[in-house]
Amino acid sequence: MGNDPLLYPYEVGLLHHYLKNVHFKNNLDEEIFFNENRDLNTDYNIINLVYLPNGVLHREIVGSYNLYASQGQNFIINEKAIVWESTFTQTPPQAKCSESCPPGFRKLTRESEPICCFDCIPCPQGEISNQSDMDNCVKCREDYWPNHKRDTCIPKLIMFLSYEEALGMALTTSSIFFSLISAIILGIFIHYRDTPIVRANNRDISYILLISLMICFLCSLMFIGCPEPVTCILRYTTFGMTFSISLSSILAKTITVVMAFHATKPGSKLRKWMGSRISYTIILSCSLFQFTLCLIWLFTAPPFPYHNMQSEIGAILIECNEGSTIAFYCVLGFLGFLASISFITAFLSRNLPDSFNEAKYITFSMLVFCSVWITFIPTYLSTRGKYMVAVEIFAIQASSAGLLGCIFMSKCRIILLRPDMNSRKSVTKNN
DSSP: TTOOOTTTEEEEEEEEEEEGEEEETTTTTTEEETTTOOSSSSSSEEEEEEEETTOOOEEEEEEEEOOOOOOTSEEEEEEOOOOOOTOOSSSOOOOOOOOOOTEEEEEEEEEOOTTOEEEEEEEOEEEESSSSSSSSSEEEEEEEOOTTSSSSEEEOOOOOOOSSHHHHHHHHHHHHHHHHHHHHHHHHHHHHHTSSHHHHTOOOHHHHHHHHHHHHHHHHHGGGSSSOOOHHHHHHHHHHHHHHHHHHHHHHHHHHHHHHHHTSSTOGGGGGGSSSSHHHHHHHHHHHHHHHHHHHHHHHHHOOOEEEOSTTTTTOOOEEEEEEEHHHHHHHHHHHHHHHHHHHHHHTTTTGGGTTTTHHHHHHHHHHHHHHHHHHHHHHOOOHHHHHHHHHHHHHHHHHHHHHHHHHHHHHHHHHHOOOGHHHHHOOOOO
């Protein structure tokens, strides 16, 4: 029987757990029972009871158990020799009270019920089961995620603000547009450099401010695309440096306006300080201080690309980590300090005569600038991924556009549309 190809070996451990309580005597007065290991103490045959068409009960041997046979051959059965009653709707009949759990589910045994009775529950988030009747689900690798059926792990979606998507294209377009506007205004100021309105508003500082604003708009392009080690370093340092130049230029303009007004008073000692030297000193000293902060940042803990796998379910967010949060907020803090000083100085000087009314435009521009960046901080802290980058770009462009519009638009209107007002008499006219 052991050589019959229709005979299949079974492990004795698969016997139903209730059989361990079997204990009886056979016709030869031998005790039949299972020990604590569920091993039978003697050999036995497995008999199939079959009712023949004439009603006679026939006993057919379909298998056997041999206590001393080798492992895997001690319990054999001929499945095809078994004759099932016609009343069975399923042959062979199901030997458990629960249906099999398909892939994507795991078994949860019911309390106080046999081990074959269980519930099928879906695998938890981040785990799969790729076989039927698994007791436990398997956790996917950190850079993988379960598919919809939770029966296999698939790579997580890579996410960053790209040039191809609508948001990236819109921000790229606005960045290029505003930089072109800055270049056009710079061209206008250079072309009309000898006119009174350009000369009266410290034209050299205006050139520096326009160039720095143009770079501010263009530097926002480095925030778009897949973050790389170089772009992560450049995006923050370029942003910090160009904005410090812009704000220090505005501060120099404001101080120049105040000094120019007071220098006209008889006996004023500020006359010897008049000229471009004080303005260049302010711009250079502020820019050097910001440059020093950026160098310390780069040599201690520079920004770097970071694969954020926790913030977004089923996705990997590639973003630039600031490296040193303290250095990042020191750079922002210094920009805030320059903006605050410029705003306070311009606000206190807003009532100067019309010949020095640029303080009014600087006051409004600083109000717009500060409003944008005060709103930026909580929004930045509450967003993640590409939307956090979009918030950064929007803050850069909105604040730069505020400075550009508030300080230069009125002057361009006079230069291009009201040339009659671009005269020494109009510029020096007092209230």
